[in-house]
Amino acid sequence: MGALWRRLALRWPKALLALPTPWAAGLGGVALATAYALFSGWGVPAQRTVLMLAVVVGLRLSVRQWPWPHVWLLAMAVVLLLDPWALMQAGFWLSFVAVGILFATDPGRRSPAPEGSWPQRAARAFLALLREQGVVTVALAPLTLLLFGQFSVVGLVADLAAIPWVTLLVTPLALLGVFAPPLWDGAAWAVQALSLALQWLAQWPGAALFRPVAPWPLALAAVLGGVLLVLRLPWVVRLSGLMLLWPALLYAPPRPAPGQFELIALDVGQGSAVLLRTAGHSLLYDTGPRYGPQPDAADAGDRVVLPLLRALGERLDTVVVSHSDSDHSGGAPSVQAAQPQARWLSSYDSDAARRCVAGQRWRWDGVDFEVLHPQPDDYDETGHGRLSSNAMSCVLLVSNGAQSAWLGGDIDAAREVRLALARPEQRATVMLAPHHGSQTSSSPVLLNTLRPSLVMVQSGYRNRFNHPAPVVLERYAQRGIPWVNSPGCGAATWRSAEPDRVVCQREVGRRYWHHPGKQENDQSNDHNH
Known part of the structure; x- marks a missing residue:
């Protein structure tokens, strides 16, 4: 901006008297940065850049120089005055910590770079960029693990490619496109090329490091x-x-003691996904829904289940998919890709080794697992189910002798009655409501047999099926059975060591702006948080 102003002053010398070159350069730079920040969406990093530049320019034009922490803190304070909610954004912390680190380490400013040929200057510029990105990558690695539970191992390589590409190609083309719209096509092609390169990097083995989320002090x-x-x-x-x-x-999150187990009913919307953990093993019952009819639509396996597994540092031993309906099996491909070592059981797999059949049993750390349904003759000669998808649901019983959990997928009332009559002595401390609390399930015979102390209902907020059905809730109420539902409770955690207590994530993680809705208030019937 200063050079442009000086050239303009050669034709109109009075322009320098009206606005000296330093003022023109400073104010023009701030104006240009503001225009670009507005053009890019006025995000927190853009706000930080504009405000810091404005503070530095203002100090220099007033012949003052503040220590960098003062400039850094002033920009942070102004951003928060404009948008107090920025504190809740990961980008706010990553942006300001990165800039603070660059200020504190002051790379490349100790001595002026000597002159040389353009290859030498280019090499020095690349080494300076490499040093800066290396410093920022190392310093931000723990913060990235804290915020996201993962750290990109290839992030340094990605930044070294993306920063020059965006700065020297994408941004100029996007800005010039305001005056010559065809240049926007060039910017779009440049972004697509960069995206393909970054996707290739992301597919490298070990491209990201995942660690359990440590407590705040650590x-x-x-x-x-x-x-x-x-x-x-x-x-x-x-x-x-x-x-x-x-x-x-x-750091490793605490696990149940030997002989005990833990059940986490995830909040996946209208669907089902339950994580069962013992002292040294873990099982996933159902993988959540796919959020759309398209084969490549997002799914709960990728969006909900895998983040939880990474946060807990879990490596699944077994996955049981109750049946083929997409609200139970939609997340299976994502989970299988991320947890290839797990053994899989389902009611729709023709492979006998991967088929859930009544009588299958195993024992982990003093906890027994048993498949109660479907029966062997429920499969035809090809290995496919003779019954409807819901009726073929794998029913799993987990017990440590004192406490037990009963998980029934979308099993219907007819199958419930058969199971109850076959084992009238069977009891369950906690029951996953069959078919999300549908009126076609949770039959009186099953409830009278299992006599659960708690029912967990996994359903979507204001779902179109009206789950859980009022008639089913009335059955629970008549028998004095407390229940929790995903929309009001969030992820529900129950532990065999504390059988009378269920922990609702929406309670322990409540924010002041969360308002308990009617559906949540209706659930406050006798269960403990």
């Missing part, structure tokens, strides 16, 4: 450790950052 200590590693301090002090990082990297 996570914050790890963030401090990452900062210490890159600061300009003696190496003894910098390496001490590894001591702060180590506990968070080695």
